[in-house]
Amino acid sequence: MRVGFELISLKGERFILSHVEIDSPFRVGKYGVDISAFENFLDSTDFLNPAGDLILIDEIGKMECFSIKFRHLIEDLLKGKKSLIATIALRGEDLIARVKEHPHVKSFELTRRNRDILSGDILELFGF
Numbered sequence: 001m002r003v004g005f006e007l008i009s010l011k012g013e014r015f016i017l018s019h020v021e022i023d024s025p026f027r028v029g030k031y032g033v034d035i036s037a038f039e040n041f042l043d044s045t046d047f048l049n050p051a052g053d054l055i056l057i058d059e060i061g062k063m064e065c066f067s068i069k070f071r072h073l074i075e076d077l078l079k080g081k082k083s084l085i086a087t088i089a090l091r092g093e094d095l096i097a098r099v100k101e102h103p104h105v106k107s108f109e110l111t112r113r114n115r116d117i118l119s120g121d122i123l124e125l126f127g128f
Contacts, residue, residue, distance in 0.1 A: 004031060005063070007041045010056075015041040018063055026066040033063045042069055047077065054126065057086040060099055071095050078102050083126050 004019030015037045016022070022032030047055055055077060064070050074095060077084050088107070089096050099105060106125060108118055 007038065009041065009045050011044075013041070013044055017041075026063075028062050031063070033066055035067050038064065038067050039069045042067070042073060047073060048080070048082075053082055055082050055084045055086075057084065059087040059089065060096060061087075061089040062092060062096075065092070065095050074099065078104070085122060085126070 005017045007015040018031035018033045024032035026033040
C-alpha cells in the first residue's frame, strides 16, 4: 500500500515529497505535499550547471507544480539550451499545459505496450 512519494537525486540524496501523514494545505488525493522538502531537493540539485547538457525530470505533475521555485525552474529550462527529458502528467492546467504546448516539446504517450521500445525513440531524438 503506497503511503507517499520520495525524491531521490542522481547523487542518492533522498527527500519526502508527499505522505499520507503530512499535514499540509497542499494536497493531492490522500497525500499532503511537503513543499519545503521539495524545494530543498531542488536547491540540492544543480539543474543549470553548464557542465551538463541533458536534464532528466520525473515528473512535472500536480504535486511538483505547487512549488513556485519548480515552476520557474521548468520555464527557465524550456528557455535554455539544455536538452530536457521529462515525464509529465497526462492532464493538468497552467504549467503542465504550457509545457505540452511549447513549440520545442516533442511528446510521447507511454503505455504498457510501448514502454520497452519508446526509450530508443526518445534517445534517438537526442543523438544517443
